[in-house]
Amino acid sequence: MAGGIEDLFRAHWPLVLGYLARRTGSAILAEELAQETFYRATRAFLGWRGGSPAAWLLAIARNVLVDEARRGQRLVPLNETLVDPGTAVEARVAVPETLARLPDTQRRLLELVYVDGYTHAEVAAMTGTTA
Numbered sequence: 001m002a003g004g005i006e007d008l009f010r011a012h013w014p015l016v017l018g019y020l021a022r023r024t025g026s027a028i029l030a031e032e033l034a035q036e037t038f039y040r041a042t043r044a045f046l047g048w049r050g051g052s053p054a055a056w057l058l059a060i061a062r063n064v065l066v067d068e069a070r071r072g073q074r075l076v077p078l079n080e081t082l083v084d085p086g087t088a089v090e091a092r093v094a095v096p097e098t099l100a101r102l103p104d105t106q107r108r109l110l111e112l113v114y115v116d117g118y119t120h121a122e123v124a125a126m127t128g129t130t131a
Contacts, residue, residue: 008053008057011053015057015058015121017030019061019119033061037060037064040064054125109123
């Protein structure tokens with residue numbers, strides 16, 4: 001990377017911090033986890049194979065979240081389904097069937113947003129497309 005790791009972090013700090021803040025519901029915890037994310041990224045930087053830096057950093061942030069959850073920290077719950085529980089049974093059955101018929105790429109994009117909780121901008125950064 002031309003500017004180095006410091007420029008990488010400066011450019012992507014808001015993205016990582018925003019993702020962690022939405023998942024934890026706490027600005028303080030999100031900042032601590034963002035620091036841990038960038039610490040891990042610094043340690044792994046020499047082994048990074050390139051690609052999207054935003055996707056790489058968000059993957060590290062997700063792993064930091066998983067580790068935090070394993071330590072018993074509460075995260076903001078995400079819906080397990082794309083359908084509101086008050087919706088008719090027929091609609092709840094139709095969504096998984098419809099998702100299963102989609103090409104893998106399209107299904108994964110929908111899951112990243114509606115199941116994993118990433119924003120459209122985060123998904124665009126991870127996939128190298130526009131939001």
